Amino acid sequence: MMKQKTFLLLVVVIVGLVSITGFLWFVFRPTTDATAVVESTETITPPIQPTTLIPDTPTPEIQYPLPSEISGTVIELDTGKQMPGALVQIQGKPQRAIADQAGFFQLTGLEGLLAPVTITAWSDGHFVGWTTLDPAAENYDPTQPVQITIKPLYQTDNLSYDWFDFEGVEGSASCGLCHREYAEWSADAHSQAAINPRFISIYRGTDINGNESQPVRLGSEGAPLPPDPALPYYGAGYRLDNPLRAGNCATCHTPIASKIANTNNCGWSGCHTDLTAERATQVDYGVLSYPLSGDAAEGITCDFCHKVGAVTLNPETSLPYQDMPGILSLRLYRPDEGAQVFFGTVLDVPRRVSVLPLQTESAYCAACHYGVFGGVVGHGQVSGGTLIYNSYGEWLDSPYSDPENGMTCQDCHMRVSDANYFVFPEKGGLERDYVDLHDHRMPGAADVKFLQNAVSMSTSAAHEGDQLNIEVNLTNDRTGHHIPTDAPTRQMILVVEAFDANGNPLTLSAGPVLPDYAGDLANTPGKSFAKVLRDEWSGEAPTAAYWRPVTIIEDTRLAA
Template sequence: MTRKAKWIWTFLIGLGLLAVGTMVAFASPPIAALIQEPSQETISGVVRDADGPVFGAVVRIQNTENKTTTAEDGTFTLGGITTTELVTVTAWAPGYYVGAATTIPGTGPITITLKPHYTTDNLDYEWFSFEGIKGSASCALCHPSYAEWKADAHSQSAVNPRFITMYKGTDVHGNQSSPTRYGPSGVLPPDPDEPYYGPGYKLDFPDRAGRCAACHTPLAESAPLQTCAWLGCHTEQRAEQTKATLPNYPYRLKGIDPTGLKGVAADGIACDFCHKIGDVILDPETQLPYPDRPGILSMRLYRPEEGQQLFFGTFDDVPRRVTYLPLEEESAFCAPCHYGVFSAVDGKYGGVVVYNSYGEWLESPYSDPETGKTCQECHMLPAGYNYFAYPEKGGLYRDPNRIHSHYMPGAKDEGLLRNSVTMTSTVTVDDGKIVLDVYITNDKTGHHVPTGVPLRHMILKLEAIDAEGNPVPLMEGPTLPDWAGDYAGMPGKVFAKILEDLWTGEAPTAAYWRPIRLVEDTRIPAMATDVSRYVFPASVDGPVTIRVELLLRRAFQKLMEQKGWDDPDILMEEQTIVVVP
């Protein structure tokens, strides 16, 4: 073959291969089309109870967001399922335990049968026990949240030294003040010749138990309607008025003693107690608890008979002795014990609102269901782990944002308090004066600050020092009152709910079981800003350093000294400002 012929032959072969390649290229589908997408299956079926189909039940593949609701005939279809393995499908509807069935997607319809939970309340229920362990400690066998609850104030409500000493009229060492003395015109002041360990409910009313147990120790009283309410709880006079005006009044007038409790009654606000609350009773007009129904009186409990059990929770896919309760994720769940009216024969027609954290939230922007926050969103943050029952006990690994801590931080938690308000300031020097404006904005708290028991108060204090370390006197501006204790007379102000004891005229008073009146409320509502101005002389030589601190004090200093409480002041905000005149 000549060189020319060989070249032509090579060219023709190459041209042929190119043509074949082109044909293959145009004839073949895209590479992406060769990769098969996972097939999507469905699961269909029906949810029913003993009487027929259940309409509106929530059906989901357990531990996923793949869910739907049943039609009027109880049928459902779940789509978008890519697994071919066995799955658990759960169903829940109000009034029922969670039901479940297992299936392989695409294999045919399933039936989930729901069983209604009991709707009665057994007053003789002795509270939960497991494997020989009684009370809340039994929950620790399966739930990591027990340790959080144990460190929380709710678990300590029956043994809290501030509560016990105020109830008994003692100090923390058990020393008791003398019983209250009465003269022709009323209550006499404490005998100055006798040691005094502060006020106490039992000093005033030794023959009555009061209503404290309704919130502090609800397990101590099995019958809500026999728990002491506002009417007639405190004085014999009020008891007689109650009997005369309401002879069929159902509540026990002498109340339940909340001290010296043993066993599960000493658990305080126990695990089983909260998870047996199926409803709260609120006034439809005010959305607040009725004034004469504190604590347990405003709760609907579901305590089981022998052979029954029920726990309310925040998941609708746990097919055990559990049902989902949306109320547990709502602020209303907290209302019965975080609202309280005192100092009235009948709270419906008078009295002073002493505890009002829930009412403050209700009146704030935080109660807006679209833009606000619930109590739980602030006080039950994600716990930091991804199961609510230990996996070895059958718990599932879940979205950690759905596992809420039961520590529930409050007035003793420094982290919470330091993230409650924002404090800023502006300073000007003019005409020989240093003018300092302090702004405190309640921008991170869904109620007044401080809130809860009116013993708590915030103290804003300022201290101005010259270059030599000498105090610079205040020319204009508020100063702290005498009852501020060590800080009395310093530049600053207090934020407190000040109550006056109408028996003794003492203000502020901690004895708010007595007849009281509201003197003033200087606390900061949610989203409000307090502004105070302080003027110092600018005529000193050298710079002036102004130290600004905002503190939370859990009780009045005098009362703390009487009772022996040692809770330190908690620093919430601080600023140091150096002014060069």
């Protein structure tokens, strides 16, 4: 019987665990001996036998001895001009050089140093620039001098800048991902400037628990009347007096609370009412200091301080202009999209940074530690105002401001840290034993130990008949400003007590006693050291309502 030819086309699909891994086509056809012959269009490869993987052994970085001297030039990007006076340093090493008039530098004393190394350079008004010397690089030529290019700082200030964030973390906490100083700053008063309960109570007119004083009653001449003794009263409040005005507190306490230009005196001074701002196209709303949220609630932030590139001072007085408190006296470098800069004091940082020697000078602190209140604000001055904050001016007038033998604000309030790094080592930070790195806790009025070491005290006692004469001397020999300073709510109180052999207190027969405003210590033997203000509207003294017309009726502070 004749066998019928039959053609069968079969597709075999080999399926892996997830996806199709291959196709093989087979054709089956009859043969004369009825034996099936399989023909394939692909070569069948025998299965691969598994092998043991041997991990790669990391190749150690090859280091080469540096010559004892390295020379080169520092030039400016785009212009190519030479940069005389530029500072040059090897990263992680103390060796430095200063470029001459031709921008030429020479680093010496490099015996024992190994390459590759990064060399950084900086000149005033520029970013830090750098280059890497790596003998293993293809383009390395030891016969050629080194050339470092530095880029000028951008001259804009982006008012729309969103303050720094990193890896999804907002605000100053983003700095804490890498920097040890964040924990120190968090314990410092600058980080609390916008939420300090004493500040908020004065601004709002509340006690520190938020209980609000009675509404302000105005007399026939528009001045506040004395408070009603039948109603709660916790002291005057700026917003109680001025419910439609923001005031200028934000210029120092929360300078990132607004994106209006810091050349806009009217907006930041907050002297215009909300109604004026609503109806006048050329007048901005003021900047409220309460309530706040987000970055603004952090007060003086890390990013804000490291964006300050200059401070404007009156050349005739060396003080800030009276109508330019806080942010109004600061030149900020808020970057455009894609740009960035952080000012600091360390040169050998090959990042988007610039060096700012001003950060080591007292003038850096001036804008927020000098303030005239009240009066009529004019161009550069406040006529008829009262000098309230003046720790910077007090320092200027003291021996501490002597450039040869004096001390800066930073010498006392930002002592050199025991730490020798500012970026955590596990984040790639270098140990730098050759440069001063400063503590950012900035102790001040809230630090008991710091205050206890602010003055020197000596005492003497002598019998005279049946009396005991006691003399107490306090000397301001450890502080570069008056004690106490700045906020007129502060006072230093000396209490003197004497006891007989049986521990019984002796009665004062002659000598000063503490005033009524000393609270529970009133009429106790001693002395109060304070700047005492009288409110000319209400007659209240002492008062902290220094936005009202006030008179300094007593200043018993210890001068620097």
